[in-house]
Amino acid sequence: MKVSLQDHVLVPKHEILKESEVEELLKLLGVSKEQLPKIKAMDPIVKEIGAKPGDIVKITRKSHTAEFSVFYRLVVE
Amino acid sequence: MFPKKISAIKFEVLSPQEVRRMSVTKLVTPETYDDDGFPVEGGLMDTRLGVIDPGLKCKTCGGKAGECSGHFGHIELAAPVIHVGYAKIIARLLTGTCRECGRILLKDERRDKFIREIERLKSLGQSYEEVLKEVFRLTKAVKKCPHCGAEQLEIKFEKPTSFFEVIDPEVKEEEKLTPKDVRERLEKIPNEDLLAFGLDPKAVRPEWLVLTVLPVPPVTVRPSIILETGQRSEDDLTHKLVDIIRINQRFIENREAGAPQQILEDLWELLQYHVTTYLDNEVSGIPPARHRSGRPLKTLAQRLKGKDGRFRGSLSGKRVNFSARTVISPDPCISISEVGVPEEIARELTVPIFVTPNNIEIAKQIILRGEHPKASYVVRADGKKIRIIDTNKEELAEKLEPGWIVERELTDGDIVLFNRQPSLHRMSIMAHYVRVLPYKTFRLNPAVCPPYNADFDGDEMNLHVPQSLEAQAEAKMLMAVQEHILSPRFGGPIIGGIHDHVTGLYLLTRGNKEFSKEEALEFLRSVDVSEIPAKDKYTGKEIFSLILPKISIKFKAEVCQGCEVCKEENCENDAYVVVENGQLLKGTIDEKAVGAFKGIIIDEIMRKFGAMATKKFIDDMTKLAIGVISRLGFTIGIDDEDIPREAAQQIEETIAEAEKRVEELIKAYREGNLEPMPGRSIEETLELRIMQELGRARDRAGKIAGRYLGMDNSAVIMAVSGARGSMLNLTQMAACIGQQSVRGERLTRGYAYTHRTTSHFKPHDLGAKARGFVRNSYKSGLSPIEFFFHAAGGREGLVDTAVRTSQSGYLQRRMINALQDLKVEYDGTVREQTSGVIVQFKYGEDGVDPRKSFRGKAVDVKRIIKEVLGEVKE
Numbered sequence: 001m002k003v004s005l006q007d008h009v010l011v012p013k014h015e016i017l018k019e020s021e022v023e024e025l026l027k028l029l030g031v032s033k034e035q036l037p038k039i040k041a042m043d044p045i046v047k048e049i050g051a052k053p054g055d056i057v058k059i060t061r062k063s064h065t066a067e068f069s070v071f072y073r074l075v076v077e
Numbered sequence: 078m079f080p081k082k083i084s085a086i087k088f089e090v091l092s093p094q095e096v097r098r099m100s101v102t103k104l105v106t107p108e109t110y111d112d113d114g115f116p117v118e119g120g121l122m123d124t125r126l127g128v129i130d131p132g133l134k135c136k137t138c139g140g141k142a143g144e145c146s147g148h149f150g151h152i153e154l155a156a157p158v159i160h161v162g163y164a165k166i167i168a169r170l171l172t173g174t175c176r177e178c179g180r181i182l183l184k185d186e187r188r189d190k191f192i193r194e195i196e197r198l199k200s201l202g203q204s205y206e207e208v209l210k211e212v213f214r215l216t217k218a219v220k221k222c223p224h225c226g227a228e229q230l231e232i233k234f235e236k237p238t239s240f241f242e243v244i245d246p247e248v249k250e251e252e253k254l255t256p257k258d259v260r261e262r263l264e265k266i267p268n269e270d271l272l273a274f275g276l277d278p279k280a281v282r283p284e285w286l287v288l289t290v291l292p293v294p295p296v297t298v299r300p301s302i303i304l305e306t307g308q309r310s311e312d313d314l315t316h317k318l319v320d321i322i323r324i325n326q327r328f329i330e331n332r333e334a335g336a337p338q339q340i341l342e343d344l345w346e347l348l349q350y351h352v353t354t355y356l357d358n359e360v361s362g363i364p365p366a367r368h369r370s371g372r373p374l375k376t377l378a379q380r381l382k383g384k385d386g387r388f389r390g391s392l393s394g395k396r397v398n399f400s401a402r403t404v405i406s407p408d409p410c411i412s413i414s415e416v417g418v419p420e421e422i423a424r425e426l427t428v429p430i431f432v433t434p435n436n437i438e439i440a441k442q443i444i445l446r447g448e449h450p451k452a453s454y455v456v457r458a459d460g461k462k463i464r465i466i467d468t469n470k471e472e473l474a475e476k477l478e479p480g481w482i483v484e485r486e487l488t489d490g491d492i493v494l495f496n497r498q499p500s501l502h503r504m505s506i507m508a509h510y511v512r513v514l515p516y517k518t519f520r521l522n523p524a525v526c527p528p529y530n531a532d533f534d535g536d537e538m539n540l541h542v543p544q545s546l547e548a549q550a551e552a553k554m555l556m557a558v559q560e561h562i563l564s565p566r567f568g569g570p571i572i573g574g575i576h577d578h579v580t581g582l583y584l585l586t587r588g589n590k591e592f593s594k595e596e597a598l599e600f601l602r603s604v605d606v607s608e609i610p611a612k613d614k615y616t617g618k619e620i621f622s623l624i625l626p627k628i629s630i631k632f633k634a635e636v637c638q639g640c641e642v643c644k645e646e647n648c649e650n651d652a653y654v655v656v657e658n659g660q661l662l663k664g665t666i667d668e669k670a671v672g673a674f675k676g677i678i679i680d681e682i683m684r685k686f687g688a689m690a691t692k693k694f695i696d697d698m699t700k701l702a703i704g705v706i707s708r709l710g711f712t713i714g715i716d717d718e719d720i721p722r723e724a725a726q727q728i729e730e731t732i733a734e735a736e737k738r739v740e741e742l743i744k745a746y747r748e749g750n751l752e753p754m755p756g757r758s759i760e761e762t763l764e765l766r767i768m769q770e771l772g773r774a775r776d777r778a779g780k781i782a783g784r785y786l787g788m789d790n791s792a793v794i795m796a797v798s799g800a801r802g803s804m805l806n807l808t809q810m811a812a813c814i815g816q817q818s819v820r821g822e823r824l825t826r827g828y829a830y831t832h833r834t835t836s837h838f839k840p841h842d843l844g845a846k847a848r849g850f851v852r853n854s855y856k857s858g859l860s861p862i863e864f865f866f867h868a869a870g871g872r873e874g875l876v877d878t879a880v881r882t883s884q885s886g887y888l889q890r891r892m893i894n895a896l897q898d899l900k901v902e903y904d905g906t907v908r909e910q911t912s913g914v915i916v917q918f919k920y921g922e923d924g925v926d927p928r929k930s931f932r933g934k935a936v937d938v939k940r941i942i943k944e945v946l947g948e949v950k951e
Contacts, residue, residue: 029906037915066924072918
């Protein structure tokens with residue numbers, strides 16, 4: 001039986017950002033990729049969604065203060 | 078001109094050559110001064126190292142004291158010694174390399190893998206300490222060198238500076254490695270292998286970690302002081318260096334004289350000890366070097382370490398000018414945005430006036446003034462400072478021209494920063510306007526006590542005078558008291574009525590009391606109200622409405638009893654506050670309305686009319702309240718807690734009944750009839766039931782007492798209005814103190830194994846009395862045994878506060894250090910200032926400034942709905 005980590009209540013939604021979206025995001029924030037928070041490529045959730053080092057993962061979490069909060073992380077080795 | 082920008086700082090280890098190169102002389106004599114009091118050549122106070130005595134000139138650069146910053150010298154150590162600070166690295170190197178060929182005890186491929194890992198972590202700016210530990214762990218286990226095949230022996234590192242080689246682990250045969258042996262081994266390590274130990278071969282050669290020459294800091298680093306007796310007292314560092322030189326010379330002499338090996342070894346040990354303590358005098362394992370008086374010497378590491386060290390004491394925190402400190406005391410007559418400054422302090426502190434064509438006449442007058450807000454100095458355009466005295470003031474006023482600066486004494490209306498430690502939040506430093514007052518204390522309006530967490534039991538506060546126009550403008554705009562009425566901690570007011578303010582307004586607005594015109598005028602005597610309607614009688618609510626801005630709001634007051642169905646406007650208790658268009662129609666004004674932390678009315682005014690209007694309201698409100706309470710009078714005495722005989726009787730019965738029930742519970746427990754509560758043992762059940770029973774008894778006793786005390790009792794008024802104290806405090810004073818506890822349990826501990834708290838009870842007595850139930854009140858007085866239990870419970874509270882403050886203080890320090898470089902940018906992201914690394918994509922995930930929030934929430938939804946429905950006028 002294959003279990004998806006994303007099905008777990010405590011695991012927020014992770015998605016790989018498309019190339020165009022990455023550009024848009026970096027332009028909006030005015031930063032280089034390295035200035036984003038990082039996530040390890042060996043992280044189980046990163047493995048599951050198949051992100052490779054250099055990709056940017058968009059994480060949508062539930063938040064106490066806002067309904068949802070969006071976070072971006074750069075996948076690193 | 079742009080200052081030069083530092084792009085990086087790199088630390089390297091001094092090589093012996095480097096030490097000799099930067100040294101101006103070799104030091105050989107332990108003497109410092111000769112009989113005539115002149116520095117000895119080749120001694121530690123050699124004038125080539127720089128000078129500290131005024132008349133002398135530096136032999137190296139010719140500079141006088143103050144001009145010459147000093148030059149290093151050096152000591153040639155007769156024998157190498159281990160540098161304590163590097164002992165751990167040396168241990169790793171010795172363990173990790175071959176004793177024969179000096180190569181790392183790893184195959185080249187493994188070594189390169191580790192080197193790459195270290196490089197990777199370095200480039201990410203992360204710690205590679207873990208990798209170094211792994212290298213150490215692996216190399217320690219190697220028995221045979223992979224390069225030359227030599228057998229490896231275990232290296233034992235004995236703190237702080239000794240190394241041994243274990244020749245035979247079975248019989249514990251060990252051989253000491255002298256610093257000389259260690260140095261020879263380190264010399265053999267090739268540069269390529271160093272990277273795997275985290276060392277950069279360009280910055281350090283491992284043999285440099287063993288000292289052969291010792292740099293001697295210039296005299297300016299260790300100045301001697303001259304005591305009143307005329308005696309010289311040398312710096313601790315000088316003392317230590319004298320020791321080193323003395324032993325060093327003795328070692329040389331002995332060696333040349335061909336002394337036995339044992340003596341030389343002892344001297345070598347001694348030299349190692351002195352060098353070790355010179356570097357760090359708090360190394361564990363060796364006794365600290367002491368001054369003749371028995372005080373441990375403050376050597377190099379001690380100068381840097383800790384709270385008063387170079388970093389925390391001299392660089393992160395410094396002493397400042399233009400500041401004052403004294404005891405604080407209350408003054409309800411000044412505004413919350415003012416601070417009363419003693420005349421004595423106002424005379425001492427100055428504010429610069431930058432002379433321009435526009436203010437030159439005013440500046441001249443200030444120079445010519447003879448009394449208080451006069452000028453004490455002028456600074457000429459060329460930067461020269463001249464003190465103004467009676468004899469030169471005419472001349473200076475004449476010479477005054479734009480570009481000069483006149484330093485004027487502090488006076489009314491100046492802006493100053495006022496601070497009380499601990500400065501835990503931004504409201505701990507606020508800008509106040511100066512009010513010069515007689516006497517010797519700083520005066521502040523009691524309404525600003527909560528943000529500073531100040532009281533007047535002897536607290537002292539600091540005052541700083543901003544010296545530039547920019548700083549003054551910033552203080553006025555950003556740091557002014559009224560800008561901090563709302564706290565960023567919970568999005569509500571932190572400045573508001575306290576104690577008597579609350580009581581006063583409660584007395585004024587409770588019910589439909591009427592006051593005569595004379596009374597009303599007296600209440601409003603110091604309040605800034607210019608018009609009152611012409612009437613013979615005024616209700617308290619009408620008087621309060623005079624100071625209220627045009628707001629409309631409804632809420633439940635602190636006196637609300639929490640009825641099941643709220644009757645709202647028809648509340649019999651006058652606890653439902655209705656304000657319409659600035660008129661208080663119904664309800665009592667109490668802590669909930671105007672108190673610091675709660676203050677719904679303050680909150681509302683702040684949101685609708687802004688900081689200045691709120692400041693005015695708080696000023697008026699506090700003055701009105703003080704006016705009322707002064708006129709009506711309000712006292713509390715011991716007989717306020719008197720209760721009638723029948724009440725005491727009832728309380729007695731209630732407690733007796735509870736004690737009886739406790740006995741029954743214990744009986745049931747002993748007979749095994751007690752039903753355990755879910756998830757609890759029988760013992761726990763018993764304890765809980767007893768606690769419950771006794772707690773209930775005390776509450777009931779309190780209710781009875783409260784009933785007999787009545788609503789016009791001063792203590793009751795303070796408790797229900799929220800001014801001070803609680804009904805529980807009253808209960809304990811008038812009726813029954815109740816159960817004492819330690820760690821949330823009834824008192825159970827006593828002399829070991831006796832199973833009783835004190836010897837007045839039988840062992841295993843579980844009754845109320847035997848386990849710390851105090852049936853008396855503070856007023857009736859405690860029995861000796863009760864007193865003992867009460868002290869036991871009270872002690873816990875004291876210990877808790879002591880522990881909590883120290884722990885939370887350290888936590889705060891760590892938080893500040895970790896977060897100090899983070900900033901919320903204009904786009905709402907939180908970034909690290911130097912690297913621009915993003916920490917949060919939206920501050921607090923919702924991007925809300927808590928100070929502009931509604932009690933922590935982004936918007937006051939209820940209010941918006943009401944406004945849309947037209948229930949509240951905007």
